[in-house]
Amino acid sequence: MGFFFKMKPLLLAILAGIVLYTGAVSEYPWTFDNDLLGGPDFWGLLNKHWRMCTMGQMQSPVNIDPSKLFYDAGLSPIAIDNNVVEAELHNTGQLPVLTINDSLILSKNINISGGPGSPYKYRLHKVIIHFGRTIDGEKGSEHTVDFVRFPAEVQLIAYNTDLYTNFTEAMTQPRGLLAIAVIVDIRDVTNTELRKLTVASQSVTYKDSKTILKKFNVHGLLPKTTNYVTYEGSLTFPGCYETVTWVIMNNPIYITKEDLQIWNDLQQTEFKQPNPVFMFPNYRPLKTLNGRLLRTNIKVKYKRMAAHSCSSNVYLDMGYQANPTRSHHKRHASDENEPNAAFSVEKLDTRADILNNMESFDYL
Numbered sequence: 370m371g372f373f374f375k376m377k378p379l380l381l382a383i384l385a386g387i388v389l390y391t392g393a394v395s396e397y398p399w400t401f402d403n404d405l406l407g408g409p410d411f412w413g414l415l416n417k418h419w420r421m422c423t424m425g426q427m428q429s430p431v432n433i434d435p436s437k438l439f440y441d442a443g444l445s446p447i448a449i450d451n452n453v454v455e456a457e458l459h460n461t462g463q464l465p466v467l468t469i470n471d472s473l474i475l476s477k478n479i480n481i482s483g484g485p486g487s488p489y490k491y492r493l494h495k496v497i498i499h500f501g502r503t504i505d506g507e508k509g510s511e512h513t514v515d516f517v518r519f520p521a522e523v524q525l526i527a528y529n530t531d532l533y534t535n536f537t538e539a540m541t542q543p544r545g546l547l548a549i550a551v552i553v554d555i556r557d558v559t560n561t562e563l564r565k566l567t568v569a570s571q572s573v574t575y576k577d578s579k580t581i582l583k584k585f586n587v588h589g590l591l592p593k594t595t596n597y598v599t600y601e602g603s604l605t606f607p608g609c610y611e612t613v614t615w616v617i618m619n620n621p622i623y624i625t626k627e628d629l630q631i632w633n634d635l636q637q638t639e640f641k642q643p644n645p646v647f648m649f650p651n652y653r654p655l656k657t658l659n660g661r662l663l664r665t666n667i668k669v670k671y672k673r674m675a676a677h678s679c680s681s682n683v684y685l686d687m688g689y690q691a692n693p694t695r696s697h698h699k700r701h702a703s704d705e706n707e708p709n710a711a712f713s714v715e716k717l718d719t720r721a722d723i724l725n726n727m728e729s730f731d732y733l
C-alpha cells in the first residue's frame with residue numbers, strides 16, 4: 370500500500386501530461402482496478418467528457434449513514450410498471466448491462482413515477498449488476514450502509530421521458546436519470562428474475578457478447594418494500610454525470626452463494642485468455658457526501674426492539690432507520706451478528722476500509 374501511495378501522484382502526473390499533450394486519451398480503457406492507469410482515480414483524466422469523475426462534488430456511490438437520515442413526509446412511494454419486456458444482456462468488458470429498448474408500443478415500456486423523481490416520469494432503460502470477488506468473500510455493492518458493504522447491488526436506471534427523447538441525451542442533462550439501487554444479500558434461494566439474469570450471464574462470459582432475454586420482469590427485482598433513502602448523485606462509471614436521483618431501497622433481494630459465484634465467471638477480454646482477466650470486482654469506491662441530504666420516507670419509530678421478536682418483522686419495520694438500539698450495540702463484538710438488527714450483517718470489510726482511507730488521501 371505504501372508503495373502505491375507514493376507511486377500514484379507520479380502516475381497522475383504522467384497521465385495529466387499525456388492528456389495535455391494529446392488532448393485526451395479516450396482510447397485508454399477504463400477499469401474498476403485502481404492499480405491500473407485506467408482505474409477510478411484516473412477516469413476523470415482519460416477523456417475530457419469525463420472530468421466530473423475527478424472534479425465532481427456530488428458523486429456516487431456514497432455511504433448511507435443511518436444516523437443522518439432526514440424524514441421527508443413529501444416522499445411518495447415509487448410506482449414501477451409490472452410489465453414483461455424483452456431485454457438484452459451485454460458484457461461491456463467492465464459491467465454486465467441489461468438494456469431495455471424503448472418500445473414503439475408505449476404500453477410495452479416500463480414507466481416509473483412517484484418518489485423523489487416526481488412530478489417527472491421516467492422510463493427504465495438499463496439494469497446494471499455490481500459484485501466483488503466472491504472466492505475471497507469480497508462484497509461488491511456500491512452503496513454501503515453504515516460502512517457495511519453487501520455481496521452485490523442491482524441498479525435500475527431510468528431516464529426522464531418528460532424532458533428528454535432518449536437515455537443518451539438524458540444522461541448528461543439536469544433531472545435526467547433516476548436510479549434505483551437494490552442491495553443483494555445471500556440466502557438459500559435466489560430471487561426469480563435475478564436467477565434468470567444469472568443464467569443469461571453464462572452466455573456473455575466475454576467482452577462484447579450479448580444475449581436476449583425474451584421475457585423479463587424487472588419489477589421482480591424489487592424487494593417488497595416502499596421504504597427507501599434518496600439523494601442526488603452521479604453515474605458510478607464514466608462520465609460520472611451528476612444527473613442521477615438515487616433511490617436506495619430499504620430491503621435487499623437475495624441470491625445464493627452458488628449463483629453469486631456464477632457472476633464471477635464474467636471476463637474483461639473478448640476471447641479466452643491463458644490468464645483470464647475477470648470482471649470482478651466492479652464497484653466504484655465511495656465518494657464523500659459533501660453536505661448532500663440523505664432523505665427518507667421511513668418514519669422513524671422510537672420504539673424499543675423486543676428481544677428475540679420475529680426477525681422478518683423487525684427487518685421490515687426497522688430497515689435503515691436510525692435505530693438507537695442498534696447503534697448503541699454495534700461496537701460490542703458479541704452483538705455484531707445479532708440476527709434481528711437490520712443490515713448489521715457483518716463488520717466493515719477490509720477493502721471498504723482501505724478505500725475509505727484512499728478517499729481521504731489528498732493526491733491532487
Ligand SMILES: *[C@@H]1O[C@H](CO)[C@@H](O)[C@H](O)[C@H]1NC(C)=O
Pocket residue numbers: 455456457468470581
Ligand atoms: C435494441 O435496439 C438496438 C438498436 O436499435 C438493436 O440492435 C437491439 O437488437 C435491440 N435490442 C432489443 C432487445 O430489442
Ligand SMILES: *[C@@H]1O[C@H](CO)[C@@H](O)[C@H](O)[C@H]1NC(C)=O
Pocket residue numbers: 450452475476477478479480490
Ligand atoms: C408509459 O407512459 C406513456 C407516456 O406517458 C404512456 O403512454 C404508456 O401507456 C405508459 N405505459 C404503461 C405500461 O403504463
Ligand SMILES: *[C@@H]1O[C@H](CO)[C@@H](O)[C@H](O)[C@H]1NC(C)=O
Pocket residue numbers: 534535536537538
Ligand atoms: C437521442 O436524442 C438526441 C436528441 O434528440 C439525438 O440527437 C440522438 O441521435 C438520439 N440518440 C439515440 C441513440 O437515439
